[in-house]
Amino acid sequence: MLGTAIGFVMVLVFTGAIAALVLSLALPNKAILRDAIGELRCLSGYPLTGSTCAQDQIRQADAATAAANRQRAAAEAARQAAEDALVSGDLEFAQGPELKYGVSLVVGTIYQDAVTQSGLVRSFCWAIVDSGGLDPRVGVATRDATGAITVLDLSDTDLALLELDAGEVSAALASCPWPGGTT
Structure with missing residues (x-):
């Protein structure tokens, strides 16, 4: 059963690598592929460093932290x-x-x-x-x-x-x- 799971993952990785290679050769504009990979990484929760997705996630986390800190400070003041x-x-x-x-x-x-x-x-x-x-x-x-x-x-x-x-x-x-x- 473990061997079947490992084999399945290997087939998926190999198929994905072949598809990426074919796409990179077929598409004359590599920026489209780079953007698609960046979007996929963003959706999966592993954004590229410096991408707008990473910056948005940082801004959202900072805003949530600031709101929690304001609420905590107000409760503490009361x-x-x-x-x-x-x-x-x-x-x-x-x-x-x-x-x-x-x-x-x-x-x-x-x-x-x-x-x-x-x-x-x-x-x-x-x-x-x-x-x-x-x-x-x-x-x-x-x-x-x-x-x-x-x-x-x-x-x-x-x-x-x-x-x-x-x-x-x-x-x-x-x-x-x-x-x-x-x-």
Whole structure:
């Protein structure tokens, strides 16, 4: 069986080499053959160095990396802002509904003037697990001053801590007690 497979591959390579030789002799313009080989290499994922195909692949990879880095930086900035607000005690909290026994929603809001609760800066919606004084929080979403809500990605560990599935958490987002209601 292995011998048959090797023989088949050898026949294919030999046939391809003969076809390439015949084409190179039959075509007076070798650029057509060179372009065809370049396109075949591009389609197979092994572009020629310096070809436009290779440059396009590099540009696409760079764009995807840049987009992922921007998204990661935005998520990190939102997480850091929430941590900073928690540490400084500048959050005004609103208790939301209980999702299930021992898990409820809470929104913490940062205002420019905390006394009059004016000039909303950002709000954070957390699912809080009541576990006898520890009360771990899982960030669910953030809302900026314009009312735009950003849903945060939850890890499998977060979902296990809440003992909820992703669908239940998504449905719970409508219950976050945002200041002034949802937009």
